[in-house]
Amino acid sequence: xSSSALIHGFEVVIGFETHTQLTTESKxxxxxxxxxxxxxxxxACAVDMAxxxxxPVMNKGAVQRAIEFGLAVGGHISERSIFxxxxxxxxxxxxxxxxxxxxxxxVQGGEVEFFLGxxxxxxxxxxxxxxxxxxxxxxxxxxxxxxxxxxxxxxxLLEIVTEPDMRSSAEAVAYAKELHKIVTWIGIxxxxxxxxxxxxxxxxxxxxxxxxxxxRREIKNLNSFKxxxxxxxxxxxxxxxxxxxxxxxxxxxxxxxPDTGETRSMRTKEDAADYRYFPDPDLPPLFIERAWVxxxxxxxxxxxxxxxxxxxxxxxxxxxxxxxxxxTQVMADYFEHLAKLCKEPKTASNWVxxxxxxxxxxxxxxxxxxxxxxxxxxxxxxxxxDGSLSxxxxxxxxxxxxxxAPDAENLDQALSAIDQVIESKGLKQINDSGALKAIxxxxxxxxxxxxxxxxxxxxxxxxxxxxxxxxxxxxxxxxKEVNDLLKAALSE
Amino acid sequence: MQDAIQDLSLKALAQALKDQRVxxxxxxxxxxxxAQGHLAPKAPNPLNTPQDHSCGAFVSFNPEHxxxxxxxxxxxxxxxxxxxxEGVPIAHKxxxxxxxFPTTAGSNMLNHYRSPFDATVVSRLADVGLVNxxxxxxxxxxxxxxxxxxxxxxxxxxxxxxxxxxxxxGGSAAAVAMGLAPCATGTDTGGSIRQPAAFxxxxxxxxxxxxxxxxxxxxYASSLDQAGPMARSAEDCALLLSAMCGSDVERxxxxxxxxxxxxxxxxxxxxxxxxxxxxxxxxxxxxxxDVKARVQEALSQLKAMGAQLVDxxxxxxxxxxPVYYILAPAEASSNLSRFDGVKFGHRAKxxxxxxxxxxxxxxxxxxxxxxxxxxxxxxxxxHGYYDAYYLQAQKIRRMIANDFQNAFKHCDLIxxxxxxxxxxxxxxxxxxxxxxxxADIFTLPASLAGLPGMSIPCGLGEQGLPVGLQLMxxxxxxxxxxxVAHQYQTQTSWHLAKPGATGVAx
Numbered sequence: 001x002s003s004s005a006l007i008h009g010f011e012v013v014i015g016f017e018t019h020t021q022l023t024t025e026s027k028x029x030x031x032x033x034x035x036x037x038x039x040x041x042x043x044a045c046a047v048d049m050a051x052x053x054x055x056p057v058m059n060k061g062a063v064q065r066a067i068e069f070g071l072a073v074g075g076h077i078s079e080r081s082i083f084x085x086x087x088x089x090x091x092x093x094x095x096x097x098x099x100x101x102x103x104x105x106x107v108q109g110g111e112v113e114f115f116l117g118x119x120x121x122x123x124x125x126x127x128x129x130x131x132x133x134x135x136x137x138x139x140x141x142x143x144x145x146x147x148x149x150x151x152x153x154x155x156x157l158l159e160i161v162t163e164p165d166m167r168s169s170a171e172a173v174a175y176a177k178e179l180h181k182i183v184t185w186i187g188i189x190x191x192x193x194x195x196x197x198x199x200x201x202x203x204x205x206x207x208x209x210x211x212x213x214x215x216r217r218e219i220k221n222l223n224s225f226k227x228x229x230x231x232x233x234x235x236x237x238x239x240x241x242x243x244x245x246x247x248x249x250x251x252x253x254x255x256x257x258p259d260t261g262e263t264r265s266m267r268t269k270e271d272a273a274d275y276r277y278f279p280d281p282d283l284p285p286l287f288i289e290r291a292w293v294x295x296x297x298x299x300x301x302x303x304x305x306x307x308x309x310x311x312x313x314x315x316x317x318x319x320x321x322x323x324x325x326x327x328t329q330v331m332a333d334y335f336e337h338l339a340k341l342c343k344e345p346k347t348a349s350n351w352v353x354x355x356x357x358x359x360x361x362x363x364x365x366x367x368x369x370x371x372x373x374x375x376x377x378x379x380x381x382x383x384x385x386d387g388s389l390s391x392x393x394x395x396x397x398x399x400x401x402x403x404x405a406p407d408a409e410n411l412d413q414a415l416s417a418i419d420q421v422i423e424s425k426g427l428k429q430i431n432d433s434g435a436l437k438a439i440x441x442x443x444x445x446x447x448x449x450x451x452x453x454x455x456x457x458x459x460x461x462x463x464x465x466x467x468x469x470x471x472x473x474x475x476x477x478x479x480k481e482v483n484d485l486l487k488a489a490l491s492e
Numbered sequence: 493m494q495d496a497i498q499d500l501s502l503k504a505l506a507q508a509l510k511d512q513r514v515x516x517x518x519x520x521x522x523x524x525x526x527a528q529g530h531l532a533p534k535a536p537n538p539l540n541t542p543q544d545h546s547c548g549a550f551v552s553f554n555p556e557h558x559x560x561x562x563x564x565x566x567x568x569x570x571x572x573x574x575x576x577x578e579g580v581p582i583a584h585k586x587x588x589x590x591x592x593f594p595t596t597a598g599s600n601m602l603n604h605y606r607s608p609f610d611a612t613v614v615s616r617l618a619d620v621g622l623v624n625x626x627x628x629x630x631x632x633x634x635x636x637x638x639x640x641x642x643x644x645x646x647x648x649x650x651x652x653x654x655x656x657x658x659x660x661x662g663g664s665a666a667a668v669a670m671g672l673a674p675c676a677t678g679t680d681t682g683g684s685i686r687q688p689a690a691f692x693x694x695x696x697x698x699x700x701x702x703x704x705x706x707x708x709x710x711x712y713a714s715s716l717d718q719a720g721p722m723a724r725s726a727e728d729c730a731l732l733l734s735a736m737c738g739s740d741v742e743r744x745x746x747x748x749x750x751x752x753x754x755x756x757x758x759x760x761x762x763x764x765x766x767x768x769x770x771x772x773x774x775x776x777x778x779x780x781x782d783v784k785a786r787v788q789e790a791l792s793q794l795k796a797m798g799a800q801l802v803d804x805x806x807x808x809x810x811x812x813x814p815v816y817y818i819l820a821p822a823e824a825s826s827n828l829s830r831f832d833g834v835k836f837g838h839r840a841k842x843x844x845x846x847x848x849x850x851x852x853x854x855x856x857x858x859x860x861x862x863x864x865x866x867x868x869x870x871x872x873x874x875h876g877y878y879d880a881y882y883l884q885a886q887k888i889r890r891m892i893a894n895d896f897q898n899a900f901k902h903c904d905l906i907x908x909x910x911x912x913x914x915x916x917x918x919x920x921x922x923x924x925x926x927x928x929x930x931a932d933i934f935t936l937p938a939s940l941a942g943l944p945g946m947s948i949p950c951g952l953g954e955q956g957l958p959v960g961l962q963l964m965x966x967x968x969x970x971x972x973x974x975x976v977a978h979q980y981q982t983q984t985s986w987h988l989a990k991p992g993a994t995g996v997a998x
Contacts, residue, residue, distance in 0.1 A: 046609060050830040052602065053589040053611055053708035055744050085826050087873070089850055096829020148834065276873035278882060281714035281823050283745050 005168065010206040010240050013213060014172045014232065015164035016123075018179060019157045020189040021133070021197040022065045028132045028156035029056030029099065036195050040138070040149035048154040050094035055282050058083075062156040063286065065188035066106045066130050067296045069158055072186050072303050073125055075110025077293050081129075083283040087276045092135035092148050100159075102277045105129035106286065112162075113305060114178035115323050116171050123175045124163040131157050158188070164203065164213065169232035173225050176200055185304055185329055193223045200228060204235045206243065214239070215249040219256055219263055231256035235263045307332055315345035324353050330367040331357075334374050341378030341411050344385050351381065355398060371402050379414035383422065387478055393427040400425065431478045433485060436469075439477065440489050443468045454490055462486070497522055498671040502580055502728040505674060506621075509579040510569060516579025516623060520562035523581045523625055524555055527672040532629045532663070533645035547648040547657070549667040550583070553626040557592040561623040568621070577731065578621030583673040585664050586627040587634050588614050588719070589708045593624065597710045598632040598642035598660075601837045601857030611708020612740045613677060613719045620735040625673050629663030632859045633828065634684055634712040636660050637928050638921065641861040646918055650692060650991040651957050655915040658688030664722045665692035669991055675723035675732055679709055681716045682816050683910070683935025686947040689722055690910035690960020693949040695977065695987055696722040697729050700967050701942035702748035705740030711827040713820035714746070716939050725987050726948060726977035730756040733970060750968075758975040764798025766976065769903030773809040774934055780913040782953035787909045790950035790961040790980070794907065797979060804899040804906065808892045812936035815892065817929055818872050818885040819940075824862075825869025831857060864925065893941040896966075905972060906964040909934055910947045914957035938964045948977045949986040958986075 027034055030047035047054040070077045084102035107128035114121055133155040138147035160179065166172045180198055183189035190197050200222040205214035219235055222228040234256070239249055254263040302310075308322035311332075317325070325335045335352045339345040356377070360370060380397050383389040389397060400421050408414035422428050430436060444451050447468060453461035469482050497519060500508065508514050528541040532548040539553070558581075565579035589595045589607035596602040610618070618624065631641040639647040639662025647662035649655040650670040657666040661678030665688035668676050678685040680698035689696030697720045704719040711717060721732035738752040770791065775784060795801055833839035833853030840852030858866070872881035899906060911931055921927045938945035944967075947960035961980075965973040981987050 049835055051589075051607065051609075051836065052595065052597070052605070052710045052830070053607065053609075055707055055711075055746075057741070057743060057745050087826050087829060089829065089832060091832075091834045091846065094830060094835060096832055097826050274875045276826070276870060276875075276878075278822060278826070278873050278878070281746075282711075 006209065007206075007236060008240050008244065009208060010243070011209050012168055012236050013164045013205045013207060013216075014166035014169070015203040015216075016160075016162045016166070016172065016175060016179075017201040017203070018160045018176070019133075019199045020160065020183050022062050022156040022158055022188055023190055024059055024061040024065070024156050026059060026061075027154035028059050028062045028130065030154050032154065034155050036192075038151055040147065040151060042151065044135070044150035044153055048094065048150055050096075056099060056280075058283065058286065059156060062130055063106065063288065064296060065156075066128065066158055067288065067293055068186050068188055068300055069128055069160070069183065070107035070110065071293070071297055071300060072182050073107075073110030073112060073128075075107040075125060075128065077288055078104055078106055078108060079288055079290070080104065081106045081286045081288070083130075083280045083286065084277045085280045088273045090134065091146060092137045092150070092153070094135065094150060094153055098132060098134065099280055099283070100131035101129035106288070112175060112178050112182065114174050115320065116174045118320060120319070121171060121174065123165045126161045126163055128158050128160045131159055133157050164205070164216075169229045169236065172202060172232055173229050176228060177225060181327060182304065186301060196223060199223055202228065202232055204232055204239070205249070206236060206239045215251050217249065217252045217254050217263075217265075219254050220266065222256060227256055227258050230258075230261055231263055234261060238263065301329070304332075311336075315339055315349075317345060317349055321346075321349045321353065325349060328367065334367040334370065337374040338378050338381070341375060342381035342385070344381055347381055347385065348378075351377065355395060359398075359402060371405050372398065373405070373408065375408050375411060375414045376401055376405060376417065378411055379408070379418040382411070382415060383418055387431050388419075388422060388429055389427060390429050390475065390479065392475065393422075393429065396425065396427060397421050426474075426476075428476060429478050430473050430476045431481055433481065436473075436477060436481055436485050437489070439469055439472050440482070440486055443472055444489060451490065462490075498674070500674075501725060502577060502674060502723065502731050505580050506577050509565070510574045512569060516562040516565035516569065517559060519579060520558050520581055520623055520625070523673055524553070524558060527583070527625055527667065528553055528555075530667070530670070530672055532642060532647070535629070535644040547650055547653065547666050547670060548645050549629055549647055549657075549663040549670070549672060550626050551586050551596060551598070551629050551642075551644050551663070552594050554593050558623060558625055561618075565621055565623060575619070575621035576735065580622050580675070581625045581673055582617060582622040582732075583625040583628050583664070583667055583676045584614055585630050585661050585677050585679055587630055587679050587710050588677060589710065590614055590624065590627065593627050595627070595710070596643070597634070598630045598644060599857065599859065599862070600643045601831045603643075603838065605837060607708070609708065612705035612743060613736050614708065616705075616738065617677070617732070617735055622735075628661070628667055628676055631660035631662070631684075632862050633710065633824070634660040634679055634681055634717070635824065635861050635865055637683065637687060637932055638916070639663065639688070640918065640922060641859055643859055648918065649915045649957065652915070652955055654917055655955070655957060656691065656918050658691035658915055660684040660688075661696075661722065662688045665689050665694055665696070668692070668694045668722055668724065671990070675721060675728055677719060677736075678722045679717055679719050680935075680939065680945075681713050681718075681820060682932050682939045685720045685722060686910050686935050686945055686960065686962060687932070689947040690949070690962075691915035691958060693952075693958030693986070693989060693991070694722055694724060695726055695729050695946070695948050695981075696720060697733060697946035697970065697973065698939075698944060699733060699737060699970050700748070700944045702746055703737040703750075703944075703968075703970070705738075705744045705747050707740055707743040707747075711823075713823040714827060715823060716816075716820060725981055726946075726974050727756070727759060727981070729946070730759060730971075730974045730978070733974070753971070755971050755974055758971045759978040761975050761979075762798065763794070763976050763979045766799045766905075767802050767903040768794055768799045768976075769802055769804035769899050769906040771804050771806040771809070771899065771906060771908055773806050774908035778912050778933070779909060780953065783909050783911070783913055783959050786951035786953055786959035787961055791907060793980060793983060794976070797983060799976075802903050804902055806892075806895050806899060806937060808888060808895050809933065809937055811888050812892055812940055813929055813933055815885045815888045815940060816932070816936045817868070818881050819889065821865040821869035822873050822882055823869070825866045825873065828858070828862070828866055833857070861925065889940050892937055896937070896941045896943060896964075900966045905966070905969065905976065908962045908964070910960035910962040911935070914953040914955070914959060934962060943967060944970045944973060946973050946977060948980060949989065950984070951986055952989070958989075
């Protein structure tokens with residue numbers, strides 16, 4: 001489905017709420033560990049179990065991560081934010097309320113920018129607020145009973161809420177991927193979707209263009225990008241069919257079933273609870289001084305969009321390249337190292353986005369595990385730019401060192417290693433005009449028809465002759481030289 | 493020696509123990525012997541101690557633990573390692589969680605509940621050598637002003653057994669007044685230390701909100717709850733308060749990050765020249781003549797000691813009742829949500845689904861007044877009513893606090909009655925929750941403002957029941973209040989009066 005296209009005359013409107021689990025070692029309001037996968041109730045302390053007399057104490061690490069996120073998306077960090085209680089009964093909610101932020105969240109506003117294909121998109125954020133996770137109800141392994149595991153209770157979450165800015169499932173997925181990239185890039189979330197570290201809820205509605213927003217239904221717990229797209233597509237289709245059939249959409253919370261590929265209503269607005277939010281009297285307002293924000297900013301890793309801007313500025317890259325190269329920190333680092341060594345940033349960018357990414361994807365590797373180091377890669381690009389290698393021969397060299405990478409601690413070592421490969425494979429490009437002239441003369445002699453045709457004005461005949469020259473040189477002839485020399489020879 | 497134990501101040505008792513004129517074991521046995529006959533009527537009595545004349549002050553004992561702690565104190569004393577109050581017994585309001593005693597908060601909901609940890613206040617007091625005698629009766633989850641809302645039964649006023657002891661720290665007040673324990677802890681949300689202290693003729697102080705850690709104090713209304721000592725005299729309270737208070741920011745975010753203080757430091761300072769503010773709103777037509785007379789006598793005494801009485805205004809005093817009875821139930825409705833029958837506490841036996849489990853467990857576990865406050869609290873927080881009730885109450889709460897700051901521009905501390913009357917009859921206001929609420933009028937303002945407040949005995953009113961003088965100080969000004977109270981107690985002997993002389997035996 002393409003971006004912002006109408007479906008049966010309807011426009012799709014999507015907003016996201018994403019729960020990102022923060023990477024603190026201990027919980028948001030207690031000192032119990034947050035590690036995933038422990039035996040039930042072994043990582044829940046008295047505070048997490050809400051034993052009588054226990055009280056919450058804010059984990060500064062969670063606040064710091066919220067600040068980092070706010071800075072990463074250009075949001076406003078509230079100097080004073082308030083924790084509130086969201087009251088409802090559920091067996092895995094130990095206190096009978098969740099501590100969250102309601103009226104004044106820690107981060108307000110901000111933007112997430114990304115490319116959908118080559119089209120630049122901006123999704124505005126409403127807010128990001130800190131809250132605690134609940135425990136888990138375990139229905140398996142019990143008959144007529146439910147087990148409660150409170151290990152997850154009190155795990156710090158940053159809930160990130162967007163404006164309804166997305167207009168297609170593809171755009172929604174691209175947003176989610178970009179958000180995922182940001183939170184993992186700055187290290188506030190491990191991004192593990194299977195373990196529930198990054199959970200998306202999508203608010204989906206449809207409308208005819210120009211009409212006010214339609215009634216939304218919220219698809220809960222989309223924990224893979226694949227299901228996200230499927231679920232939204234199904235939901236959109238369903239809503240449109242309902243409307244075309246003359247029904248109206250009721251506000252509801254729905255769940256996506258990956259087995260059937262369908263969304264199913266969990267509860268409607270009528271049975272939505274009154275959460276009776278009020279400021280948590282156990283927690284004073286959270287004050288974040290400017291000095292803290294400044295310190296976090298100064299210690300923060302360079303953000304993707306800042307890095308991308310720098311790539312555009314210092315390396316003269318197109319925006320598309322810069323954005324693509326900053327998909328992951330390791331990719332950006334690889335590129336930057338490579339570009340500095342080979343001094344050909346655009347060539348480096350092409351190779352990183354093209355040949356290298358393709359090979360790594362096939363091998364299911366990240367840039368940090370690339371068999372060919374940036375230093376070695378730089379040597380190949382140096383040899384291409386100095387004319388020793390043709391572009392194609394460069395790929396052959398890359399293939400060779402991909403299989404068996406020589407050691408190279410610096411560019412000099414890398415260059416001699418690459419030169420050896422070029423030598424042993426006989427890939428050195430022929431730039432010598434004398435040798436090329438001889439080949440050209442021979443080719444012209446053997447293909448008089450083409451020569452005649454060219455002289456009669458048939459441009460195609462020229463290409464045929466170039467092909468013959470390249471073939472005769474076993475692909476080693478410098479194509480530019482061949483071009484020039486052949487033209488000269490033909491005009492004689 | 494033993495006969496005189498009860499008459500000793502904490503300081504004197506600690507000295508006697510330190511000098512080994514009496515052992516901690518003897519003192520513990522002495523008090524256990526007295527206290528064990530005063531279990532609340534419906535409290536479990538595993539030791540089958542006779543309860544013929546019980547005032548109902550205690551709800552549980554663990555004699556083994558108490559005697560072991562006393563023995564440990566004796567050993568420390570023998571080694572010359574006695575701490576400030578080594579071997580002195582104390583009893584704790586059953587709202588503080590304790591590892592070595594059950595903790596019920598006066599509720600069926602927590603029948604047989606045992607906490608895996610001690611409240612900070614409990615462990616801080618143990619750290620200066622105090623020995624835990626047992627747990628004291630209180631209103632269920634500290635909700636009440638008469639100690640008639642305890643699942644274990646009411647507490648009788650030692651001065652007149654047909655009357656209430658006050659609440660919610662009624663067990664604490666009665667136990668100290670009867671000499672069943674030399675001192676006790678209490679908690680005060682809207683007057684729960686000051687009012688029972690006044691009704692039972694003892695001294696009690698609620699420090700500035702945030703002074704004493706709330707960790708391990710079962711929450712009723714988080715923004716108001718504050719622990720404090722209850723004892724015979726201001727001097728005793730100062731010693732206990734010094735041990736109880738101190739920063740606990742690692743466990744309680746509302747704890748003030750201030751170093752511990754010696755609240756005894758100013759006790760002996762003369763009070764001449766001190767400006768004592770008298771708020772006229774506390775002396776209106778609702779005040780019983782007997783209470784008014786005793787309080788005015790106390791004020792005259794302060795004047796005679798050199799204090800200057802100045803009129804001050806606290807114009808929002810009356811509003812403190814609706815404000816408190818919106819905010820406290822609102823917080824309570826949420827604080828008590830954890831008692832759902834899932835993890836601990838009472839769970840109903842027969843239920844068919846989750847909702848029924850919740851409903852039955854909570855209906856069976858909570859008493860009427862607790863249920864009433866949960867419902868009021870849920871109502872004032874609900875969608876569409878929040879602004880009109882909760883938000884409005886918060887605004888007025890700030891005005892009440894501002895009124896105090898204006899008053900403190902003209903005086904060093906404020907003196908007033910603790911309650912409009914002496915202790916009423918048991919059962920008298922049982923069916924009238926509003927009348928109960930109205931009786932809190934004089935203690936609520938300081939609670940809402942987060943200010944320290946204390947009650948000191950200042951004579952006897954109708955039917956020989958004690959009257960309390962309330963002192964309210966500015967934030968963190970406890971040592972001044974204790975100074976004034978102590979100076980008053982050097983000139984008067986109301987704090988030494990014991991029930992029995994004028995009281996009516998049951």
